[in-house]
Amino acid sequence: MTTRGRVLVTLMALALVVAACGEDEPAPTTAAATTAAPTTAAPTTTEAMAEAMSACEGATLSFIGLDGEAGETELQAWRDANGVALETNWPGSWPQFVAAIKVGDVYDLATIAYHVGPRHIEAGLFQPIDTSRLENWDKMFPGLRENSSLRGADGQVYGVPIAWGDGPYIYHPGRVANPPKSITELMEPEWEGRFTIFDSPTLVFSMLAIANGFDDGVGDRTNINADQLEVVKDQALQILRNASAFANGYRDATDIMVAGDSDLNVNGWEAMLTWAEEQGETLDFAFFEESGGGGWWDGLAIPVTADDVDCAYEYIDLMISDDINAQVGENLVSGVVNSNSAEIAGPGAQIYDYDLVRTDTSAVSFRNAQPPEDDEAPEGITSISDWLDAWEEIKAEA
């Protein structure tokens, strides 16, 4: 080969290598994943700035948890003003998250999520939160603030919610005259080929369990026995047969509905309405009776290995302050936790029905719909493996 040829080939090879080493997409997370770029700049109120002149100056905060939930954009200006550095880490999975803290790695802040929170609190990952140190604690909606899922067995608060949502399904009002009231309606012939669903046994089985009255919708787990699982399994099979396809994420579900190939998706997220609007279609959300209890929250906790606890408290307080929390809600397309923020938040956060959380007993249950792990299932109660086996069988039949 000529010299020129050699140079050309080398350049091409390099180009291929560079392309392959391109930035990875952040791992998809729970419903609280960030989808849109921040829509507003970050104005910090003067009182927030005044608060800032304190323990956090020049500090470095180390965060372990979900992307977008450490105020990366919302508190950028504040961090710049105070010379605070933020290091974010996500170890790839919840089990690795647990391992990282257990092993003793130093983290000042961590994500605490509603479905793994109770277990993580039990595992002793976090320190108790002294809520008197949070100025904005009392502004939090009672439905969130008083919820048991924030607390450990000792009754102390271990996590501070920064965003929440409910568990609707999304449908196309133009094509669905009567939004179904129960997931069991999706077994009817009239729904054949008209909806998409997520490939999740825990989602489908737990909702059916409530619909059949096998589960009371309270407490940490969905406990059903083998016979009940059989019933649920048969119903789920019928639902899968009726479903047209599995949706691969909320965006995918939206695209399919906009393209006209489905009229409904279980479950849903209000952000889908925004995305559909961008494409000129109008969607709406509604609730199954059995999932009106479902919902989620994500928050911040302070790991036991935290170094700069004072700064951590300040940071958390800022995250739930009026202005900042409004931005968080907007950016994450989720409900705000601060009742003042609810007034000023943008449309992304306005979709949520804050009446649901205005009272002590939240109409949103924030419960974890998981079945028990294999080693903790009580006698006669089906565990996650049983559910997975059942799901495996019906996917082959559908």
Add this chain to the structure above:
Amino acid sequence: MIESVTRRGPRRKRSRRGTSGEVLVAIDRRRRVAAWLQLFPGSAYFTLLFLVPLAGLLAMSFFRLVDFDPVPAFVLSNYAEVLTTSIHVRLGLRTIQVAGILTVIVLLVSFPCAYVLNFVFRAKRQLLYFLILVSLFGGYIVRIYAWRSILGRQGVINQTLIGMGIIEEPIRYLLNSMFAVGASLVNFLIPLGVLPIYAAMQNVSPHVIEAARDLGASRIRAARQIVLPLSMRGVRAATAFVFIATLGEWVTPRLLGGTKDLLIGNRIEFYFGQSLEWPQGAALAMTLMVAMGVFAYIIISLMKRLTR
């Protein structure tokens, strides 16, 4: 020349005869070393990125699963579990069946395509061939999404049929069905089928087709009786490529096939992605690989036997 070569090597006093023999060995050794060096990057790449992970997968298939974590061990229970599950047998058979049907369809399209490229568009055939290959570069997932919009209720096919008055309601079955999976796979596999057949046909002179026609054969008969046997090597390769590629498919059935587990690949994906039973998944994957190897062998030797 002989003098200069021996000067580079170790100093030795040899007779003329010995020297020339030594030169031959020296050159041969240098050439062999050069050959090995040239093979090294490719083999290293292949070994590191293919053989090593494959070995890892093989090892994993013997591990034990403890608390959703694979633990190094040597147990055969994974294979036992995987091979005795009736769903697997059923899915396996269905996968073979689907692979067979798709292979036939792809061959029926690829052979005439390669023929037309080689003999009808003889002047422009390289360019057209490249265009066919380009569709392979388009990206696997992108193609699937393209098919989704083509086959959907508001897609081209349905809208055309409605516009022509042939149907009133869009046909739902076009998407999220075996048909959609088949259409997308065939679309993807055709370049794989055309490639080897086209290459084999390069060795067939257009004049030999003329000879057949001169003797009374129509173009189609000449293609069947002359061109096909002479490019059989390529047809065999195409059959093997397409069949084996289909056996491992899971993304297309996942995205276009509805909620059902259509092919054995979906089952393997379930093990790795949902139920997190990696050793079982690895066992099933290895079984599939062995099956692929067996099929490749059967197909090729069967075809060799049937066609000269």
Add this chain to the structure above:
Amino acid sequence: MTDGSRRPFQPAILLEGVTKRFGSVVAVDNVTLAVEEGEFFSLLGPSGCGKTTLLRMLAGFETPDDGSVYLRGEDVTLVQPNKRATNMVFQNYELFPHMTVFNNVAYGLKLKKVPRNEIGQRVNEMLEVVGVGGLGTRAADQLSGGQQQRVALARALINRPAVLLLDEPLSALDVKLRKRMQLELKSIQHSLGTTFVYVTHDQEEALLMSDRVGIMDHGRLLQIGAPRSIYEQPRNEFVADFVGTLNDFAITVTRTDGDLAVAENGDGDRIVVMAGHSCRAGDTLRIAVRPERILLTPRAEEADSGQPGNRLSGRVQDVIYMGPFTQYLVDTGMLGRVVSQRVSNEEATLITPGLEVAVTWAVDAAFPLSDRDPVEAPTT
């Protein structure tokens, strides 16, 4: 030949005004010719002259842009090759490599659905005729060049075509084999009586085998005739030069004598040529003489230098021994270099380099050369 349904005296092949263009190139330019039943007809010309294209139009692999092709009176211009009563022997034989010799030869018969036992008999017969009798079961890709050639011939002939077309079939063979095959082909054609149209660039081959030859250059048919008439009466310089070698000269006529034109210099050199009545003294003529018609006599032995007819003085420059004949390069004052070619016998050895010789040739051995393009359409 005994087909009663055919009109008598109808040519086996008639081409009328056939033209074929490839892009801007005119490969065949307004060719009209007729080939008689049972004739061995050759198309001769240099590479690229259009002879192969013409042959392919006869076979049906190309369609003329203008003009028509008639086969035994029937217009087959647009008829597909598989439906024509012609068969072709290709330059590279194009045997079917995946079949045996037998199946290759039987291919055409099988397509016509000839009964199996008849096929067997006819194939074996034909293999004998072409000289590959025992090779029926051999695979076609395991034959020597000569064997392949014969099988290709058998494969074509067995279908009893009205016309057999041969595209330089012997060009890939070595000289000895080629010479043998030329004679064999001629003999087979003669015994079968099939019309052969044979394309070649080898003029010796054409002259040897053919009943008539057609010379082509740059797509145009320049002359058709029996070998002797082509050789001895070429119509233009190209034909004359292509077929055999020539000495060609330009002379200035000094006087005329009836039909004859004479050119003389003062030294006793004289050229006499048949020129027709329109020739005048002072005209320039171009003439050509074949080397083998030029006699050399050592000056010392010259009988009578005063005889009428062509005579030049010259000196032998070079003697080239070429096996069966010898060439002499002679330097003459009047015409420059003259080439003479004689059989290599004892008499010829007397002519040595440096010898002074008298160069003579018969008056009718010379012929005039016109321009490349013939004035009238060529006929037999």
